[in-house]
Amino acid sequence: MAGPSSRHNVVIRERTAADDEAIRRLNDLAFDGTFESTLVAELRAAMLDAVELVAIEDGRVVGHILFSALTMLIDDEAIPTLALAPMSVHPEHRRAGIGSGLVQAGLVLASRREWQAVIVLGHPDFYPRFGFSAELASSLDAPFEGDAFMALELVDGALDGDDGLVVYPPAFRLAS
Numbered sequence: 001m002a003g004p005s006s007r008h009n010v011v012i013r014e015r016t017a018a019d020d021e022a023i024r025r026l027n028d029l030a031f032d033g034t035f036e037s038t039l040v041a042e043l044r045a046a047m048l049d050a051v052e053l054v055a056i057e058d059g060r061v062v063g064h065i066l067f068s069a070l071t072m073l074i075d076d077e078a079i080p081t082l083a084l085a086p087m088s089v090h091p092e093h094r095r096a097g098i099g100s101g102l103v104q105a106g107l108v109l110a111s112r113r114e115w116q117a118v119i120v121l122g123h124p125d126f127y128p129r130f131g132f133s134a135e136l137a138s139s140l141d142a143p144f145e146g147d148a149f150m151a152l153e154l155v156d157g158a159l160d161g162d163d164g165l166v167v168y169p170p171a172f173r174l175a176s
């Protein structure tokens, strides 16, 4: 992402601290609770926030996405990998491509920053259109399994190997 990118009258750009209160309100609304806002705050505090974008329409934050660093070991070698979570779009702005725009812009920026892979736990009908694959994730030793747990290589073959281990940071409140 060379600069803010436009989609209709929506601009997708990197988050600044001035967006944070609006991001918190958006996530609390979209997820009907505070777990995701707390997750975002803790990931930032741990300096694991690697790619964080907002979608702006008429000056308002209507979408948000965070990609954060986590530990991915492939045959004991650390592979620079991001977790996509959370992502939200304001209920009144859904099904207009804003979520897709956030994912695509985030993946472009992640790639430019030389991250090699991304994993996500999310809707199995949504993420495969960006190249995420449950099959690719299925061989990883991780706290999740099944169709909703998906992986994407930004560098071909990044996740190739005999043993893959995913360790989420404590902010996700998971056993690994």
Ligand SMILES: CC(C)(COP(=O)(O)OP(=O)(O)OC[C@H]1O[C@@H](n2cnc3c(N)ncnc32)[C@H](O)[C@@H]1OP(=O)(O)O)[C@@H](O)C(=O)NCCC(=O)NCCS
Pocket: 030, 031, 087, 088, 089, 090, 093, 094, 095, 096, 097, 098, 099, 100, 101, 121, 122, 123, 124, 125, 126
């Ligand atoms: C998921 C979300 C970010 C999508 O944002 P969006 O701007 O509507 O996304 P787009 O317009 O780019 O794409 C819409 C697609 O989202 C998918 N989608 C949205 N909600 C979904 C759900 N609950 N289950 C499955 N797919 C869903 C649909 O496949 C839809 O595709 P279609 O229109 O071709 O059927 C938005 O619905 C949202 O904020 N949901 C609440 C929070 C959430 O669930 N976040 C994601 C966690 S994985």
